[in-house]
Amino acid sequence: MITLHHYLVLAVILFCIGVFGVIVRRNMLVIFMSIELMLSSVNLVFLSFSRFLGSTDGQIWVFMVLTVAAAEAAVGLGIIVALFRNKPTLYVDEVKELKG
Amino acid sequence: MDYTVAALKTFLIFFVVINIVPLLIWLERKGAAYIQDRRGPNRAAIFGVRLGGLIHSLNDVVKLLFKEDIIPSHVNKPLFILAPMIAMFVATITMAVIPFGDPVVIGSHAPFLLQVADLNVGLLYVFAVSSLGVYGVMLAGWAANNKYALLGGLRSAAQMVSYEVSMGLSVVGIFLMAGSLRLSDIVNQQGANLFHWNIFLQPVAFFIFLAALFAETNRLPFDLPEGESELVAGFHVEYSSMKFALFFMAEYAHIIVGSCIIATLFFGGWNIPFVSSEWIKMNADLVLKILWMGLGLFSVVGGSLLCRRFKKQRYGDLRDFEPLVFGVPGVLTGFGLLGLFAIFGNKVFLPEWGPSVLLAAIQIGVFLAKVLFFCFFFIWVRWTLPRFRYDQLMKLGWKIMLPLALANILVTAWVALVN
């Protein structure tokens, strides 16, 4: 019997793998992909609650999250390409013109 | 039980697609030849039987299967192997939602669907899956570790992503008319009346869709990713033997799938112009007789025409007898059919399930005929039009087709609102 909790725990595990990726990896593309993974697991949370509550509102939320993910991907990859033109590296720890 | 049926259907459809591919390759070579005013392949033969060059396709299959499989040392091996698989997989999986006919209802049994899955989101599924096709090309381009391949991969990714947008937008008008994304609903909504087919109701959408489909399948006039004159062979320059064949087959499978979608969305799917399904069901006996007679006559006429081409000692070997191999049996079968019709013609009556099955058979036949016509159309276009320049291609996609598709949606929505 699969219950709400199964889905929530799965979603949370996936979310945390995303957090792990963001914190540990230095490759900016992988960091960005980890963020996409986080957003996707948020979708899983929304959908399992939507299924549990029997309300379609959660699916609308997922629709919005998908849009946001797409918008962020477009801008974020644009930024990465622009950065690469200035300094050909993929690693955030090599980008340290600003002392911080 | 359900799963078994689904698996059988899947296998059947896959089998059909795989077998149309060599046929299309033959059609392509022959079509190119006749468009360029030459004969095309006609030498390979089995005991003198050449089938108009069709044996060449068989030869190609055998050759590609048994050729040495070379993986160059500088490639990225996992992705290099994965890429052609993705290409082929994606091309065939789309067929799952294509309806080949009305659900067959026999007695009190549940309707038997003539498609693998009747999804509520059918058309979106088609787009979702076809948008994955770009992975095969991109990963092949990247994994080959070769400048030409990389450029080909990049080009195709940009091209496919750009054209997917106008492709998706062009069919929104059809959703609006059908009120559903289910492909069977879209076909039913078009009905048997020729002038209710979407080709007449949504002509702009049709042309946009067609152009986008050419770009999606990487066919001429949009075959920039593999343009021989500029990129050697584009993304599959490093591939050989069966891996190359998979790409090659994927391209043709893509054409078949694309033709299926065009036939479904714009040409009434399995519908026969002006002959409604109900009419066929009501007059199943009559239809059966007409078909029986027609088949018999066709065999006789076709067979005798073939036999007339038999000339002794033209080649001086077995090939001289080739027309007879098909002509004589054809004539005999035709006479047999006609004779049977004369004897039993009036005594035949169909069992209870007969009309439904007959209808389904006719629908499948009509649908396949439409699909084959569009496959031929692809080939026709390829050997007729020149290739675009890359910037023109992008300009066409973003600056002409996209606004047109949007305008089409606006107009359709307005008309739908007024009605």
Added chain:
Amino acid sequence: MTNIMNINWLQFADLVSPLGIPLVAGFLMLLITPFLKRHRRFSFFISLASCFIALWLGLKNWAQAQETVIGFLLFDKISFFFVILFLLAAILVLLLAYHYLETMGINRPEFYALILFCVFGMGCMAAGSDLMVIFLGLEIMSVSLYVLAGFHRTNPFSIEASLKYFLVGAFASAFLLLGIAFIYGASGTTDLVLLHQNAAALATGDARLYLMLGLGLLGVGLGFKVAAVPFHFWAPDVYEGSPLVVTAWMATAVKAAGFAVILRAVWALFQWEPTLFNKIIWMAAVLTMTVGNISALLQRNMKRMLAYSSIAHAGYALIPFVAFHEQSNSVVASVGFYLLAYILMTIGAFAVLITLTKEKEEVLISDLSGLGYKKPFLGFAMTLFLISLAGIPPTIGFFGKYFLFIQAIQTGYIWLAIIGVINSVISVYYYLGPVVAMYFGGLSPEGTVPSVDQKGAAPFCSPRAVLAVIWIAFLSVALLGLFPSNLLDFIQISASSWLVALN
């Protein structure tokens, strides 16, 4: 409400116009400018004009505002107050921008369009009555800001700031969303008014843990967005790297928008267990103030110093939230007043910095030396802004802080107020650094005033628009510091109508 056809669209258009006009102006600008020759001027003027019209409409709507909720937007006086605040900041920043962008060679219409879209997003954040609209507004704002931060594409600092801001922003958005997802799961709704009515019941019900998880994650997400400690680490880098006008915009309006959301969220969601909430706010406020101020002490770069000071100011603005349960009305008013004050003085300070830049982004404190002699007005204005930021009477900054601390004192959080005062005293030290440099720096040993051309390196270019901004900020900081009560009344009316009507 559920059926969109029942909406009175005319009324909606009227109410939404203060947000909508900048948006429409942005669309128009993007449509028209490619066909124009003198497009830079055109886009500057059209954006400015749209902001002025929107400001006028905002004031008009503020006067007539009832608590109407249409299509997830809550049009009450406090929404319009925040919209007016954003528009004011936008006008000031736009006035600064034209000259600055010309100097940097990046004067393009997209900049103005993005600022206008940003204003729209902030308006949605302030006026949203559903977390969905708030979140989408936040994203519209953030995506514009990612680009604005990297608008000087050829400058590696700028693009790096953009990347850092983007990665942190997207990361924070994911946390925020997970929080919202759990809140949705706990309550089945994301409507703030409904949540406000049900939060107490939920907090004791079955779904308590989901709600707690959701609130915690939401808090983390919002903390990232307003750069509260310990989620502040990105702010100094981003503020330093971004173009100066964008920094001014991020430090002021964006922060105000973040606080607008926090006000709404605290009102709707965090009212069920005040003691725990107050402890968390107490910690956050103290940490944010202290870390911000102490780090600011070490900075030599003006931009970076102002960045840390903006973190510290976020800490001050968090203080009154401990009193939200008891006296929400005056808390909202004090935060609103403080944000307005902060916007005016910070933009003033940035305006003075902009007069000092010429193709070089960095402004060190030593670059300011002698400004008090060379340009007496600029020096005087800068001094006023800085002492106002430090909170020395009789400036607007003093009253702002006074109203904040008084909330804490009235509800018995004496120590919090004392820590706030101590922090203000620390901040005086680094705010006076530039003042000292302006009046006493750059003097030759004999104590004579160096002539301008001797130091010549510091080019002063102060076109009329920038001067106008400095004058506006100067006058309002000085005058409102002397007569703050009218303004406070204005804000108090805004706050009370919201809380009374929907409680």
Added chain:
Amino acid sequence: MESIIFYAFGGLAVVTALLMVTRQNPIFSAVWLVVCFFAFAVLFLMLNAQFIAVLQILLYAGAIMVLFIFVIMLLNVREEELKPKVLQFSGILGGGAAIYLIILFALGVLKEKVASFPILPADFGYVAPVGKLLFTKYLIPFELTSVLLLVAIVGSVVMGKRKL
């Protein structure tokens, strides 16, 4: 049957997510993430969200990840420029933080009473009901997404175009 699918695809999602995070070469990360998104789509289907499941593939796998791979190809970083993995302080910190978060969340979630799913109407999550809601109740958020996408278009042109 339901639990088999759940554990199979849930496990697949977790494994591919871990592979995505640990690959050194970003293109492998991207490929694993695509597989992960497929597993997500199957889970979405199990949750009666047909429409969203297809959108997940269409948008994430078909558009966003294609963009990622496109950028990876465009930047064309060679294998030898990729850094070897070293376990750094941040690695230990991140691993610890992630495990801590998982335990925290999982404990929090599991403390709740067992909550099984209710029976839903047959067309739950189909295109029509979701679309209807999107264009009536949620019309204004829907329009906001179009503004967001416009901002993203302007933004990516500003950042990406070589010459403006």
